[in-house]
Amino acid sequence: MDLQLTGRSALVTGSTAGIGLAVAKRLAAEGAEVIIAGRQQAKLDAAAAAVAAAGRARAILADPATAEGAAALVRAAPAVDILVNNLGIYEAKAFPDIADDDWHRLFAVNVVSGARLAQAYLPGMQARGWGRVLFVSSESGIVPPPDMIHYAVTKSAQLTIARGLAQLTKSSGVTVNTVLPGPTRSDGIGDFLKSVASDPDLSPEAMEAEFFRLHRPLSLIQRLIEPDEVAAMIAYLASPLAAATNGAALRVEGGIVPTIA
Numbered sequence: 001m002d003l004q005l006t007g008r009s010a011l012v013t014g015s016t017a018g019i020g021l022a023v024a025k026r027l028a029a030e031g032a033e034v035i036i037a038g039r040q041q042a043k044l045d046a047a048a049a050a051v052a053a054a055g056r057a058r059a060i061l062a063d064p065a066t067a068e069g070a071a072a073l074v075r076a077a078p079a080v081d082i083l084v085n086n087l088g089i090y091e092a093k094a095f096p097d098i099a100d101d102d103w104h105r106l107f108a109v110n111v112v113s114g115a116r117l118a119q120a121y122l123p124g125m126q127a128r129g130w131g132r133v134l135f136v137s138s139e140s141g142i143v144p145p146p147d148m149i150h151y152a153v154t155k156s157a158q159l160t161i162a163r164g165l166a167q168l169t170k171s172s173g174v175t176v177n178t179v180l181p182g183p184t185r186s187d188g189i190g191d192f193l194k195s196v197a198s199d200p201d202l203s204p205e206a207m208e209a210e211f212f213r214l215h216r217p218l219s220l221i222q223r224l225i226e227p228d229e230v231a232a233m234i235a236y237l238a239s240p241l242a243a244a245t246n247g248a249a250l251r252v253e254g255g256i257v258p259t260i261a
Helices: 017-028 039-054 065-074 100-128 149-166 189-196 204-214 227-237
Strands: 008-011 031-036 056-061 084-086 131-137 176-183 249-252
Touching: 008 017, 017 031, 017 056, 017 084, 017 227, 031 039, 031 131, 031 249, 039 056, 056 065, 065 100, 065 131, 084 100, 100 131, 100 176, 131 149, 149 176, 149 249, 176 227, 189 204, 189 249
Parallel strands: 008 031, 008 084, 031 056, 084 131, 131 176, 176 249
Antiparallel strands: none
């Protein structure tokens, strides 16, 4: 399927690994000129090479989780057609142990970074009459894990931001949507699974199976989602083919959410 993205520009945050890198590669393969952003030069260079192998890529060293980093990113890329707010962090922590700094850190990375960039790029999209803003949220925003409440709150906040922004785009040719992945295979997932495992010496396969059995029993697929599976949904939503989808929260979470949301 031709997603009609040739000639479009796309900025993907958190794009040096995992879902973000998969999205960047998929958009590049579909003909978009992809801008990837990262905080570490070595990882950024490696990701840029991987994206360039699929299509056109440009790398910018910047951290949109800070006001200075977001400003630097916007200066380097003043206008884009597609914004994928994928930057995010997560951790498991019992609610009584969540400190104020934990709340502030997760909100700065997961919520404020995307809000900043939407503020910067949405007006230009509206003026040009076309654009796509996508927030990568999580099923945790609807079904909050009791050991990740602070993370879940930030993911709920992304749903609210996206829906509110979508209501500002009426008849503009711009859409704002949210994608809700479930637990996805990424660089940090091994450490996360180990942190909640009954035995940190379990094999990766046994650890994954135990995680879904004990911590995500509602999952219908009972496995980690692959980044490419999420990227496929995001690439479609970023395309002109998804023009009638606006203000939506689309699930790629393996069936963890038990009701229509």
